[in-house]
Amino acid sequence: MTIDWSLGAFYAAGRCVYGLVQVFPSTPFPCIDSVRQRFYNKRILNTAKNWRTMDRKNLVNQSIDYIMGHLDEDLSLDRLAAHVYISKFHFSRIFKEETGESVYAFIKRCKVDQSAVDLKLNPTKAITDIGLDYGYSASNYSTVFKERHHTSPTGYKQSIPAHSMPVPFTPERTARFKTAEEYAARIEIQEFPDIFVIYERFIGSYVDIETHWYQFFDQYKAFLREETVLIERFFNDPAITNASQCICDLCLTAEPDCSLDHVMRIRGGKWIVYHYDGEIKDIFETLQGIFNIWLPQSGYHMARRYGLNLYRRIDRGNHSVVMDLCIPIS
Template sequence: MFKQSIPTHSMPVPFDTERAANFKSAEEYAAQIEIRELNDLFVVYERFIGNYVDIEKHWYQFLDKYKAFLNEKTILLERFFNDPAITDMPQCICDICMTVEQDCDLDNVMWIGGGKWIVYQFDGEIKDIFETIQGIFSVWLPGSGYHMSRRYGLNIYRHIDRGSHSVIMDLYIPIS
């Protein structure tokens, strides 16, 4: 709540001391935000603890390891637990996940609860995801009339381009 009460237009990027995250206006974020309901998702997952900068390489390892479970209906997602702007970077937690059939016999499966979410489509370089998420939290959310619920945020990947280190993804922030 404290973070939401302080108007801001930029902030340092914790992963790169040479960069600052410069935010869009609330209206620019609002133009790309939708409110959606998401069903529960059954996933195989691996927990990542560390600097979020390292998630990209862990994703590629995860995809290579579980490629036999990939099909045209697979949803790739991550569930993030920490805000790297306020959490010690080596302590950030994220579950790297992909949907699987409920009869999957792996031990590392779980349900991720659905519900109501604000959704923002991100299309760009992986290094710029932090700036977008922080802008939504710092600029749009405080004046939106919505409040983040006590669930974890999700990033659902629509396209990953390993060569250019870019993605198209939907950023899901749980609301009440």
């Protein structure tokens, strides 16, 4: 018999088997001799005990990643709980405590918000088809969209700004877009390898990113090297999602064998890379221009439901940065 003792498989087995041990404490495991069984049970139970006190954010982060990667599928509480190997009741409680939203409300919100992104990026695609992509009939889609965004999908599509828009964090400012040709002049298509990172996730306004970065540096300063790249992975368009509900991962590059809990692999592939050199306050304007003007006309399609900001230089004194704004494409 071959047992996979890799960490991921071990945690998965620990969560699952611990539940069985609790329900059937006197039931022997079949097909394992007594010595191996005792050794196996001891390791599983030790892992399960660690898991019970381990970082609950890790578990919720895994479930959020799964949700964001499967928004165009039928996502149920049972399916998500099975993905992280715990009971749906326990998972539901942890998720609500960590995010402030029920699993159902979170999924519904993300589906509707992502459909709004699709309306922006796919101007020629029928609204009914976009609704169907997320499991909604034409009438249901209009209802849930209006509940969330206070306008119909048709009204939203007609209101997508083509020249300028207010900045949601500072309404007194107006973001003014360039032409598609001007954006194209600073964009390259690049192939990225897989990137391994140490990360912390926060849910809240992107305005608070600076504060979160300082906390992140304090926590992981021992892992900063000269070659370290700082990365933001953002899941939401702040022009669509409420400021308090935006998801962002703060990351620093790490070795694949890093032993910390909060380590993940960002898949490589083909990305558009916009080389940004300017003030921090103008990043929103640039990204909105890329999403509203350049990308819908480019012939490319956004391949995943997140983008990356890779920091190349930071000038705190002048509140400016050199960075690559990256969007995965197909």
